[in-house]
Amino acid sequence: MTVTARVPLADLAALLADGTRARFCLALLDGRAWTAGELARHAGVAASTASEHLSLLVRGGILAEERQGRHRYVRLAGPRVAQLIEDLAAHADLAAPAPPPPTLRAASSARAMAAARTCYDHLAGRLGVAVTDALTARGLLRQDTGFALSDDGLAWFAADLGVRLAPRGRRPMAKACLDWTERRHHLAGVAGAVLCATLLERGWVTRIGTGRALRVTAPGARALEDLLGLKSVESAGSEAAAGSRP
Amino acid sequence: MTVTARVPLADLAALLADGTRARFCLALLDGRAWTAGELARHAGVAASTASEHLSLLVRGGILAEERQGRHRYVRLAGPRVAQLIEDLAAHADLAAPAPPPPTLRAASSARAMAAARTCYDHLAGRLGVAVTDALTARGLLRQDTGFALSDDGLAWFAADLGVRLAPRGRRPMAKACLDWTERRHHLAGVAGAVLCATLLERGWVTRIGTGRALRVTAPGARALEDLLGLKSVESAGSEAAAGSRP
DNA sequence: GGGATCGTGCGGCGCCCGCCGAAACGTCCG
DNA sequence: CGGACGTTTCGGCGGGCGCCGCACGATCCC
Numbered sequence: 001m002t003v004t005a006r007v008p009l010a011d012l013a014a015l016l017a018d019g020t021r022a023r024f025c026l027a028l029l030d031g032r033a034w035t036a037g038e039l040a041r042h043a044g045v046a047a048s049t050a051s052e053h054l055s056l057l058v059r060g061g062i063l064a065e066e067r068q069g070r071h072r073y074v075r076l077a078g079p080r081v082a083q084l085i086e087d088l089a090a091h092a093d094l095a096a097p098a099p100p101p102p103t104l105r106a107a108s109s110a111r112a113m114a115a116a117r118t119c120y121d122h123l124a125g126r127l128g129v130a131v132t133d134a135l136t137a138r139g140l141l142r143q144d145t146g147f148a149l150s151d152d153g154l155a156w157f158a159a160d161l162g163v164r165l166a167p168r169g170r171r172p173m174a175k176a177c178l179d180w181t182e183r184r185h186h187l188a189g190v191a192g193a194v195l196c197a198t199l200l201e202r203g204w205v206t207r208i209g210t211g212r213a214l215r216v217t218a219p220g221a222r223a224l225e226d227l228l229g230l231k232s233v234e235s236a237g238s239e240a241a242a243g244s245r246p
Numbered sequence: 247m248t249v250t251a252r253v254p255l256a257d258l259a260a261l262l263a264d265g266t267r268a269r270f271c272l273a274l275l276d277g278r279a280w281t282a283g284e285l286a287r288h289a290g291v292a293a294s295t296a297s298e299h300l301s302l303l304v305r306g307g308i309l310a311e312e313r314q315g316r317h318r319y320v321r322l323a324g325p326r327v328a329q330l331i332e333d334l335a336a337h338a339d340l341a342a343p344a345p346p347p348p349t350l351r352a353a354s355s356a357r358a359m360a361a362a363r364t365c366y367d368h369l370a371g372r373l374g375v376a377v378t379d380a381l382t383a384r385g386l387l388r389q390d391t392g393f394a395l396s397d398d399g400l401a402w403f404a405a406d407l408g409v410r411l412a413p414r415g416r417r418p419m420a421k422a423c424l425d426w427t428e429r430r431h432h433l434a435g436v437a438g439a440v441l442c443a444t445l446l447e448r449g450w451v452t453r454i455g456t457g458r459a460l461r462v463t464a465p466g467a468r469a470l471e472d473l474l475g476l477k478s479v480e481s482a483g484s485e486a487a488a489g490s491r492p
Numbered sequence: 493g494g495g496a497t498c499g500t501g502c503g504g505c506g507c508c509c510g511c512c513g514a515a516a517c518g519t520c521c522g
Numbered sequence: 523c524g525g526a527c528g529t530t531t532c533g534g535c536g537g538g539c540g541c542c543g544c545a546c547g548a549t550c551c552c
Binding site: 264265266291292294295298299315316317 | 539540541542543544548549550
């Protein structure tokens with residue numbers, strides 16, 4: 001006997017403690033839905049293996065699934081789990097510094113990711129940190145006593161950017177997210193998501209290939225300079241490879 | 247072959263994916279240092295087993311150790327890992343609602359914990375949330391656009407509470423921490439730690455037995471009403487059992 | 493010095509779980 | 523309708539790892 005009562009924390013951690021499942025979650029941090037087969041190939045395991053892993057992750061509340069015909073699409077269950085996995089991954093990467101990129105394609109892709117990428121549903125990389133710094137320097141975002149938009153910040157979203165910033169459920173309006181390439185905070189939360197979505201909608205940034213990496217367009221560079229005084233937002237160029245999506 | 251390259255995220259999660267190690271970490275969330283033997287008894291495993299687990303956790307950067315004579319004291323490595331484990335535990339407990347307390351002692355201890363406790367180094371439970379709400383209601387803490395102290399809040403710490411609130415390394419001044427009994431946010435970060443330490447120093451709250459549970463003293467209740475307008479801060483009474491520390 | 497107490501290294505046992513292949517089911521499309 | 527494709531279920535295999543007991547070293551206290 002002695003069934004050693006379950007520990008919820010351990011059960012949750014066990015879901016992420018397998019290399020294959022962890023790879024799935026990291027891939028899904030791009031915020032989009034992948035099919036079971038894509039994830040299987042991405043992680044290098046048989047389809048049957050991937051299927052079992054996905055069932056576990058869905059059952060554990062980490063992933064949400066959506067079936068369409070013969071496809072099974074999965075995505076992260078929500079911003080909360082995305083944040084949790086980001087935090088965990090950031091902490092893990094601090095302890096174990098990233099190994100040198102094995103291939104040239106990977107190195108080029110890594111450069112593009114470091115320049116600008118999405119982090120679930122907001123901006124990250126040098127671009128994400130630069131935008132966050134600019135907001136802070138202009139008094140729109142307060143970082144010295146915590147992490148929150150100022151009244152000027154609210155006004156900036158409404159007037160300058162021209163978008164409504166409405167509360168969405170229990171999700172905080174602004175939240176600090178640790179950037180694992182810059183090792184600094186960038187803007188997450190509702191404001192971060194709205195900002196990222198707006199830039200994508202207006203064509204100010206576009207996705208490179210099918211991955212998480214982003215490129216700032218020429219109109220985007222002008223807009224960012226007008227709105228935030230951001231100079232020389234380096235465009236990652238079109239050199240970068242597509243990304244890890246098969 | 248096919249060593250399936252290591253995934254740092256999975257390695258980190260694996261450390262927490264064992265019931266015994268998870269129990270260790272949860273116990274250490276009281277912010278203090280435990281000896282190896284205490285933890286072994288607490289988790290119900292042999293001393294040799296505990297010793298191996300502790301070595302893994304220290305090696306993985308989760309715990310810090312300090313040897314004193316024949317004792318090996320361990321504590322959480324810092325506020326960052328404490329926050330990480332709190333987040334993880336909160337998310338896990340949301341999915342798996344807590345089972346009914348098995349014994350009367352446990353039930354009474356749970357009541358005391360729900361009323362007021364420490365969460366690593368800051369206040370939690372109904373008391374922690376009430377203090378956070380009071381700060382917010384008085385315009386000292388801004389929660390609508392993120393989570394940060396206002397200028398009035400800074401002044402309140404200095405003038406009303408009478409403590410210096412100096413930046414400490416990279417740790418944020420204020421941070422939201424999800425309270426797992428109230429399912430609301432309470433104040434963490436440097437401000438939360440300073441506030442909790444101050445209340446303990448002045449005898450406004452005291453620890454119940456050797457556990458995490460806190461009790462508001464009579465002078466403490468008066469002070470909290472004066473400083474924050476907090477009325478009827480229920481004292482958990484002295485009925486509560488000591489806690490889980492052996 | 494001697495007897496408790498605390499922590500650690502080593503075998504050895506047993507179980508859990510991640511992996512695959514094969515077969516079956518459902519869907520899509522020609 | 524039939525073949526191609528994506529996914530799921532089921533055995534079965536193998537390795538990893540969490541557990542203990544025991545022996546040993548270190549420390550404290552009488």
